[in-house]
Amino acid sequence: MDLGLIAAAGVATGTVLLFAAIGEIFAERAGVMNLGVEGMMLMGAVAGFSVTGATGNPWIGVMAAMLVGGLFGLLHGIVTIHLRADQVVSGLALTFLGTGLARVLGEGLTNTNVERLPAFTIPVLANLPIVGPIAFQNQSILVYVGFLLVPLTWFWIARTRPGLHLRAVGESPAAADVQGIGVYRLRLVYVVFGGILAGLAGATITLAVAPGWFGDQTVNSKGWIAIGLVIFARWSPIWAAFGAYLFAAISPFILALQGVPTILGVENPFLPGRSATFFLEMLPYLFVVGVVILGSRSAARRRIGAPAALGLPYVRGERGL
């Protein structure tokens, strides 16, 4: 079992979760929960894949994926922010819609190949011990974009004036409104941006880390996992990155574990074809439950929780936050 290879694979697929989780962090920090991540990612995945197939240029595909994700975010934003619909129901509707529509649009795309985004090695950094081969060797360009996005997101939210406004509309929209911050407009902007990142996450799957279209199995619940990671990360992009890479390393670890004939001298019960393998398959999902419990507990202990106005529509002049 090569732990370095497992970690490198984790960094690659973790980028998918990272984009989706950071997108959700932006939306939720603005006070809008979007449970439609899975649907937006599927739409991004199919849009990126099919547009790349049609144009031959994966960059146009990425743009299309981000555009489609943004449009889905816009739909959710208008329905929840302006029409004050329930964010949970609208998000679920978005997931149904995205899943169904992606399957309809993706009909006939299975078993086709398209151009991928470039992957390359970063010269000096790749020579670093341990980290170099894991993070900087022959990774997709989007993986490196992910590395840059984490500190940028942190800086934007924690250290800039627009970031302060973002937190204000999520924590105390009425106070923000009094300060002259356009609550509706800002919320909409961040929900759309969250959608754009979710679309990018989908394209990251089909154009970079696991190329191809496999129906709704393409995203395979990664959107839901990203939402779980946001809770685990307590709405911090840095913790989200940590969670995303760690979580993504579980699947290659399981694959590697299934390839070992014996564990500690006894026959491996998890060999492919053995029914005990199904317990291994549960692990990622139980892991998400575990980290969400951990996140909730530490949030309760340290009194940092969800943005105070998360899930609540803002209505000027009405009693509320």
Place this chain on the structure above:
Amino acid sequence: MRIHLEPRTTTPRWLSPLATLGAVAVALVISGAVIGLVGGDPVRSYLHIVEASFGSIGVLSDTLVKATPLILTGLACALAFRMRLWNIGAEGQFLLGAWGASAVVLFPLVPSGTPAIILIPLMMLAGMLAGGLWGLIPGALRALLGVNEIIVTLMFNYVALFWVQFWVFGPWSEGGFQQTHPFPPQAWLPRLTDFSSVVPGFAGLTVHAGLLFGLVAAGLLWLFLERSRFGYEIRLIGDSPRAAEYAGINIKRRLIIVFAISGALAGLAGMSEVNGAVHRLQDHISPGYGFTAVIVAYLAKFRPGRVIVAAILFGALILAGREIQPSGVPVMIQGIILFTLIVGDVLVRYRIRITRGGPAPAGPLTPATGSSIGPAPRPEARG
């Protein structure tokens, strides 16, 4: 031009049903447009759905077979949603219910040859227990640790799926196939076709007693929600948690109980499916009943009686949708219906006023409670 939403002070009785019907109609038009865009024929697709699900007594019976698990899982969701608990885990609770019922005859927990009169209630109980437990865990996590129930119930769906796969591929596998041995006939729920010797017209009709479970459960749930103190408290918590707290209602305890009942209903759906329709446990026993249940509950406005109607409509969609190409169409229609329902809801709750420029109209409730679509007016005082 600005669009204002004003809460309605009075809502005409006809408005809500009209909005629901309108929402479904608009959704079908939008879905039809998408089907047309990808090269399908929407009119033929819809005619096919109606024909293949309501066209004859035989297919109507098949539709009701599909509607049965949707009624029970729809009730499970409706109950939880009524309290604003987002149980998205009916799928997993359905699977656990199917597993629990199967365990009674496959472990086996009772001697073979146990008569139906004992065996079937036992399997119902086992299914409801297993499903209820699978609902209780996320409920308890939410109540005691404040853990988001949406994520936990969703993840539990996958865990339940692999749990069932372990048993049907492993210990209970029939000769290595992904299914168990068939249940003994006394574990089968009676079907209409079983009475064809008495009523010849029943021959071939596979509607089974699970439908009765669904109808009875809907009646009981209606009594529970509308006529019992506990039900009243649940509705109060759903409408106004703060008021419920002031009234001294123990919200946490209600939350755990509601989650357990919700899980038990979905578990009963799983039991009814394996005992009534499949007669064995196998992989892929659910084409996503637990997810469609979310939309069924929402379409029914969380009312038990309307859940039955909505479940039959979606049962038809699932039944006929299997042959529709592209295969994603039924799921897409479900998503679009949910969206148009949400927007329809807005029309019921709010009066929409369109004004041209100028300040907000001086209605009795604006601008205090009106919000606006479009650029929000800037407040005078800016910091």
